[in-house]
Amino acid sequence: MNKKKKKITDSRFVRVILARKSVVFCLIVLIVTLLISIFADQVAPYGYDDQDYTSILQGASSKHLLGTDVLGRDILSRLIYGGRVSFSVGALTVVMASIIGIALGLVAGVAGGTISAVIMRTIDAISAVPTTIMSLFVTAILGRGIVNMCIAIAITLVPSYCRITRSQVLSIRNADYVVAGTLAGNNRTLNTIKHILPNTISLNIVMITMNIGAAIMCESTLSFLGMGVNPPMPSWGSMVNDGYTYLERLPLMAIIPGVYIMIVVLCFNIVGDAVRDALDPKLKGTLADARTKKRNRMKAEAASAAAAAGAEE
Amino acid sequence: MSEKVLEIKNLSVEYNTEIATIFAVNGLDMDLDAGETLGLVGETGAGKTTTAKAIMRILPEKVGEITSGNIVVDGKDVYAISEAEMCNIRGKVVSMVFQDPMSALNPIMTVGDQIKEVIRIHEKKLTKEQIDKKVDEMMELVGIPANRKVEYPHEFSGGMKQRIVIAIALACEPKLILADEPTTALDVTIQAQMLALIKDLQRRLGTAMLLITHDFGVVAQICEKVAVMYAGEIIEYGPVEKIFDHENLHPYTIGLFRSIPNLKVKTARLNAIDGMMPDPSVKLHGCHFAPRCKYASERCKADQKMIETEPGHFIRCCRFDKEQGGSANE
């Protein structure tokens, strides 16, 4: 068992990620939340639309751990089901945005000239409009629903992928191994895919991990503004909105989903930072405090004693 | 006037990081007279740069710390005075030239301003015009046209940048200059100019210099005395002519000289000292070179002390200990 385990932690990427306890803790939280939402049917005490008109707008009670909403539905269960919307939107959006963004970035980087100018100016134009407003606009066109929301948010994330890929392509376009690729007979597109694309991946992966958190935030904003999924499917943003109308009577109903969003996005950001540090060559070490100094000194003494003993034989 | 510019007694420096504690310098003794040039030679990782940084008291905060010994610069104990007093010394009494000129200058400040900054700190009584004149003077001194002082570091080549770093170091005519491998990053032709420039300025301003290098050619060309450093301590110290006549030297110094490739003789393989540098995170006792030394014997286990084999030439190796009948050069 030890031998196999050793191979996993050999790769520097995994070692850096597992180095920090906070990152491990966040990873656990994310995985647990993800599993809960996937197996929501088994985990959630009630269905997300089980209406019980006898217990409307009740605070936390033994029957309903986090209280009930205006139709007597259990908030905890809706919170668990809400995870499905947020995670799926987060994942779908980021995948869509990265594919389009990287493709555009590659074309803009390799093609150069007018094509690149047109692409880059359109990208500037789209990114000139702040994300919330652009997703408002696109949702107005496409209407509500998970897929439309994903498209709306993806459009706002495409510029960042495109710009990163393009700058990466420009910097490595005339690197020797790329030129060698063309000399070896690949036509331009094949060469781009074989040589240039792999090198832009690492930066894009960092961007992806950073963007999932942002995508979930954007989704909850749209749901809060009422542009998200259709009821009765719950999403954290729409639950905050329901809670907002009854803020005076039951503040809990608005606060709890917000805390949930914050924890999930916080975990995604912390894991994203760890991924960035893992992929970023110049890792910044951390300083030793007194306790580690004592520990190191003892280790050094032991090692020198062993060395001295070794030298005697 | 042989009063000492620099005296270092039994200096030990440690670096504490997350992974381990590094024992960079283990009991170093050294002193330097005014106007004298001492070459500090040794493999990378021997603790040369750490010594220089320790002298300037710019070891990284909370990481590097002096665990024993003291450093006296121009009569003041560097680790006893306050930070404010230390700032007055840095740049005025002792200044430093770094190894990599490419990143030694602040990219968003003009070259002239970076020279002006050190003058304005130490020469409070000078007026603005006098300072500008001094900056032009220093630029001309190091061979750069004064009108280029408004340009930025990225507009200069490596060699030119190193000249500016030197100009900064010598602007306030310090008593001691610590040169940490000033020419390593430069190509050979520029290297010769740089050394000639430093030697000339040293003679003109009477500055003492501690030249840190791993290149024996530079030492021969420019230094009066040589100190060979290995694993954090000086194992041989003496005048250049004594060390360079290749007899009765410390085994490690012999190994160093032998590893310089001889152009006249056809050799299939370069000979290097076998074995590896000791692990710096392990506290060493006795002769640090013992594990790699051909003549290692039982007596090498004890801490070695510097033995004066001939006037001014010290070697830290028990084999040269006359009283105990050690015999050199079997």
Place this chain on the structure above:
Amino acid sequence: MTSRKRFWAILLCVCLMFTLAACTPKPAEPQGNTDPSQGTQGNEQQPTTGPQSGGKLTVAVSNLFADYGYAPRISNNAALMQAWAAYESLLTTDANGNDVPLLATKWESNPSEPSITFYLREGVKFSDGEPFNAAAVQRNMEEYASINRSELANIESYEIINDYTIKLHQKAWSSADLHTIGFYVLFTSPKALQDVDSIKDRSAGTGPFMIKSFESGVRIVYEKNPNYWQEGKPYLDELEFVLIADASAMSSAFRAKDIEAAFATTFVAGDTISSGCAAQIRSGEVVSEKNSNGLVAVGRGLIFDSSNSNSPFSDARVRRAVAWGLDEELLNNAIFQGQQMWTDQFALPGQASYNDSMKKVGYDVEKAKALLAEAGYPNGFNTVITGAPSDQTMITAVANSLKEIGINAEVTVVDTATFNSVLVSGVFDGIYVFPYTMGDMAFYMTKVFSATPTSFKAAIPNTPVLIDQVKKLFAAGSDADKVKVEKEMEEMLFGEDGYFFWDPMTVMSPTFFKISALHDDQALQTSQWKAVWADAWLEQ
């Protein structure tokens, strides 16, 4: 500081967040829904002295219209209520819905000619000094006709008999014209109508107030009209309508004494304000009034795409099955916590045209399933239920209940813009939650069941029986005949074998909150859309 310390710090911070969130103090006051008083009287303290003049009344409203100067463009009720401060109409209504003279003192309608004659009040002047006379009335009516306003569509020609009498010749006799023209046509001074720019953010009407300032989307401020025809009125110096879209903002505004009155048009708004200001309501400082004579209520019902042949709802039995399958009363009390009235017909229980005697539809899941099986859907069918964001709660509840009788209704919420356009076009599938103004049955039914329907054209099929019934409504001479015909129609639509083109769900009459120092002898809350701002006054 090793990562371990940072790890514990994060854990501590997260737990802190949870505890902070979980234990925020519950509102000190008891569960909010103090039951605002029923009935028209409201707990109105008798005013200590006679009406006092002076002071400024600030009323919070949930939407502001675009332009209060050019009266012909104001058509929806909320805007009219605010426009009545500056512009007046020929007729108005009293507390229980009878027509009361305002700018017209007398009126006669002659079905044979057919024509309606209005005898105008003398000595009335516009706020810019112009006289109010028959020529002014004709000029205003022609202005309304010039922008295709439907109220004047049936008028053939105008005949000025003398300075204060005008006869309107109709293309065809219709008793509704008296109300549509009498209530909805507002009169602006002809001089102002010539130069429309002069009434941009300014007013030139006969009303008790004049527009002082207007910030679009924020507030409109009226000041006293010096040459108002009713002596000594209005009592207030200034009247301001301020837009506060969000209910909890309204309740904090009441507490901060920034506003003196507020119209809560939705249930949620009413509930939030009454729970937010529970302390003030208990101490009598803030008073809430509702009116239950249905005069101004807005009904909400489920309308079906009955005219779409391949939709299950084209079969009347399926529509009746929905009526049987929904316990509307339970849903109404649950969702709106008993604060909203419910009716199973067009009219409210207790109103004259409410048909008690007919065989009614109750709540019986088995009967509903039987009807569905009879119509060919033994194990139900899939459909869609659509509505506006504000009806989201009700739609979800209905969809949940329909599941019990086998109808799986997928909920879709559309934004207000699309919602409004569907109201006009009537193009939707399955079920649509729609609002309808209660009040005069003929006035509403003519819009739905007539040769040229104006709302829900595509949804409701052209049923000659109902169109004739509506004609009978208009032709009814005396009130007694009218009520008889209305009851017949109730049975035809909502009886046990009724058409059930729509199933009434709930009736919402806006709650009017005001500070007790504001006295308006119920003019404001009974005839809210005929608010008479002249009579309101504030204890100094």
Place this chain on the structure above:
Amino acid sequence: MKGKQVRKILKRVLQSLITIVLLTVILFLLMQLIPGNPIINFLGSNATDEEIAYYTHLYGYDLPVWQQYVNWIKSMFDGTMGFSVSLQRNVSEIIFSRIGVTLTLVTWAFIVSVILGVAFGIIAALNRGKAVDTVISILSNAGIAMPVFWIGIILILIFAIRLGICPSYGYTPISKGLGPWFRGIVLPVTVLSFPSISIFARQTRSSMLDVINQDYVMTAKSKGVKKRDIIFKHQLRNALVPLLTIIVNRFAQMMGATVLTENIFTLPGMGSLMINSINSRDLQLFVDCILVIAVFVTVANLIVDILYGFIDPRTKE
């Protein structure tokens, strides 16, 4: 300024103009795809076909698309920026009356977040590893993760409803006295600046840490420069260079976030105007608002790019 630099700036200005023109085309085309038109919404549900036809013609919605675009561009220059159906007046008039609130909010939020953000970043970087550093990194991590609308709700709950010190709605202009103006604006500005403070703090901290290991800081120390000067003259100036792009990006996001903040606090600014206009399908007004905000963002980007030339000489050539 050398000729080369002026030419570079002009090229950059031209690029921004092209971006804005391209944006007008994109927005106009996208606008045509939005279902529903403003007239039905304006007239309400009991509008007759004749009335609808009358207004459609009056406001030129029946013209071919390209002609509507030309009229729109023409209206840009004659100062009316098109006519808003739902509010019955020229769009320029409405935007002019509303832009003040949004700009006040964003400028104050911007100033607060830059000052506090950079200050926290420096403090965290300087006593790296200590408790202060951990607390600031935790709070900034959390700050980024907190949804804007949720912060707003919490602040309203605590300050407006429970303590009642700040109004939860409405904007009191400064003319009505500093006290009420400040109380009315302090909550929205906090909501707007909270995420930005966290982002600036994190970025300043990481770029300051990058700079600490640089050689020129060692050179400065060896010159005897005092600790305070090293931090501000050498470290901070170099650390600010990468911060500029982040700052201008946050400015754009803040303009976007006003949509939420003004919606929650019912402030009569551009944000709430946009929500109302999209709900009443007043597309002319909606697209004009987006254009105005996009122009502000593009100009901000332009200014920062030009500033780059001065602050970071390396980008001059």
